[in-house]
Amino acid sequence: MEALELELKQLIIDTLELEDITPDDIDSTEPLFNEGLGLDSIDALELGVALQKRYAIKLNAEAEETRQHFASVRNLALLVQSQRQ
Amino acid sequence: MAIALAISEWSGWQAAVEDNHSELPEALTVSEAPDVAVIPPMLRRRLNLLGRACASQVLRLMPKEGNLPIVYCSQHGDIERTLKILDELVAGEPVSPMHFSLAVHNAICGVLSIQIGLNANISTIAAGQQGLVPVLLEAAGILQGGAERVLCVLCDVPLPEIYQSPDSLPPMPYSVCFVVARSEGIRLSLEQTDRDCDRSRADQLPTCLMDFLASDSTELALDHNGLVWTLARIND
Numbered sequence: 178m179e180a181l182e183l184e185l186k187q188l189i190i191d192t193l194e195l196e197d198i199t200p201d202d203i204d205s206t207e208p209l210f211n212e213g214l215g216l217d218s219i220d221a222l223e224l225g226v227a228l229q230k231r232y233a234i235k236l237n238a239e240a241e242e243t244r245q246h247f248a249s250v251r252n253l254a255l256l257v258q259s260q261r262q
Numbered sequence: 263m264a265i266a267l268a269i270s271e272w273s274g275w276q277a278a279v280e281d282n283h284s285e286l287p288e289a290l291t292v293s294e295a296p297d298v299a300v301i302p303p304m305l306r307r308r309l310n311l312l313g314r315a316c317a318s319q320v321l322r323l324m325p326k327e328g329n330l331p332i333v334y335c336s337q338h339g340d341i342e343r344t345l346k347i348l349d350e351l352v353a354g355e356p357v358s359p360m361h362f363s364l365a366v367h368n369a370i371c372g373v374l375s376i377q378i379g380l381n382a383n384i385s386t387i388a389a390g391q392q393g394l395v396p397v398l399l400e401a402a403g404i405l406q407g408g409a410e411r412v413l414c415v416l417c418d419v420p421l422p423e424i425y426q427s428p429d430s431l432p433p434m435p436y437s438v439c440f441v442v443a444r445s446e447g448i449r450l451s452l453e454q455t456d457r458d459c460d461r462s463r464a465d466q467l468p469t470c471l472m473d474f475l476a477s478d479s480t481e482l483a484l485d486h487n488g489l490v491w492t493l494a495r496i497n498d
Contacts, residue, residue, distance in 0.1 A: 193360075196303045215304050222359035229356055 181254045189250070192227040193220050205250040213249075221247060232257050263453070265402045266496065270411070270447030272440035273322045274472050275315055279434050287472040291318075296437070301377050308360075311435055312340050313370040316417040319439035320374055323413055330413040330441070331383040332371055333400045335393035335468075337418050337431075339367045345422050383409075391431055394468050395486040398452050398493070401442040411446075415439040416468040431465060438468045440475075448475060449496040457483070457490040 186200035189209070193216065207213040210221065221238075224247070228234045234256065236243045246256045274290040286292060296318035298306055309317055316334070324330060343365040350357050363369065368386040375384065383404065389396040393416050401412040417437035421430050441447070463485050474482040474493070482493040 194307045196307050198303075219360055219363050226356045226358060 178254060178258070181257060182250050185250050185253050185257070188227055188231060189214075189224065192223055203250060205254070207249060209247060209249060228253075228257075232260060234260050265399070265452045266445075266449070267398065267402050267405065267452065268443045268445050268447040268449045269471075269475060270441045270443045271323050272438070272472055272475055273319050274438040274469055275318050275436065276469065277435040287469075287476040289472055289476065290469065305373060305377055308364060308373045309370065310340065310342065312336065312342075312417060312419045313364075313373065315419070315435050315437035316370050316415055316439075317374055317377070319417075319437045320413065320415050321377070323439050323441055324378055324380075328411075329380060329382045330411050331385070331404050331409050332374075332380070333385045333387065333397050333404070333412060333414045334368070334371045335387040335389055335397045335414070335416045336367070337388060337391055337393065338421060339388060340365055340369065341425070342419070342422055345424065390487065392466060392468065392484055392486050394471055394493075395452075395484050395491045397468075398442065402452070405442065405444055410443065412442045413439065414442055429464075432467055436467065436469055438472060440471065451492075451494045451496050453492055453494070455490045455492055459485040459488060459490055 182205045183200055186203045189195065189203070190198055190200065203214060210216045216224075225236050225238065228236065236246065246252050272289055274287070275296050276286070276290055276292050278292050278294055291297075296311075296314040298309065298314045298317050298321070300321060301309070301317065306314075320332070343361040346361050347357050347365060367388060368384060371384045371386060374380070385400050385404070387393060387396050387400060397414050397416060401414050404412045415437060418432050419435040420426075420432060460483065463483065466485070470482065480495050484491045484493060
């Protein structure tokens with residue numbers, strides 16, 4: 178699980194072109210959007226495309242559960258893990 | 263009909279290239295990368311080289327308390343992002359929402375307006391290689407509409423390799439920024455002439471304005487869409 182979280186942090190950094198940020202700077206449980214890492218709505222869409230490309234995960238942008246999946250790196254890791262099983 | 267206007271401040275950036283030994287105007291910064299350190303990283307990442315070239319000069323000339331309308335002009339715009347979108351479509355991959363949202367012609371000014379807190383008018387133009395004439399005309403129109411000053415910026419980066427031809431311009435990334443005012447600064451007259459276009463001006467870039475402003479020349483000839491316009495100093 179820790180390895181997957183690290184992988185996702187690196188995916189976020191590379192995909193969203195986060196300058197001067199390393200995986201160590203991202204807390205797995207902190208919010209990704211707004212007050213936490215500070216990502217915005219375009220980042221959410223971009224991240225959705227990245228998850229589709231890397232893990233073949235398709236998300237409904239309007240669904241409430243998508244908000245839950247995108248809440249933190251840990252939640253994203255749980256989503257990827259559940260899709261693998 | 264001649265249009266009277268003035269240019270009060272100007273500034274530019276150009277990428278350093280090894281074989282450039284020509285004399286450059288003092289207001290032109292030559293460096294490897296434009297300085298945009300003042301923009302926070304989370305916003306800065308939205309700007310690639312073209313956006314940074316533009317931002318570095320706009321942020322220099324935009325007054326702190328000011329909310330000047332902007333006229334932005336680029337021949338090719340953010341063509342690297344557009345090309346990436348086309349590559350993704352050809353490969354049958356999902357298109358990057360970030361590239362899609364930032365590929366539009368006014369996206370760079372949109373990002374800048376967030377940084378500056380700008381709510382003044384922004385005009386964006388794509389007007390061929392020599393955008394100075396349409397930019398000055400647009401600025402003159404905005405002055406007529408009541409604005410005291412207008413901040414103008416022209417910028418481009420070399421075309422991606424797939425679009426390159428031997429005569430494609432610009433040879434290096436650049437940006438030029440200046441403030442057009444009604445009478446404060448160097449007073450100028452812009453006029454269309456019936457002269458023939460001059461082939462020796464074929465590779466003229468908007469940076470020629472900075473050479474002109476820094477020189478003793480009385481007139482700058484600008485070819486645009488087969489017409490020749492002159493920008494002449496008005497002597498008191």
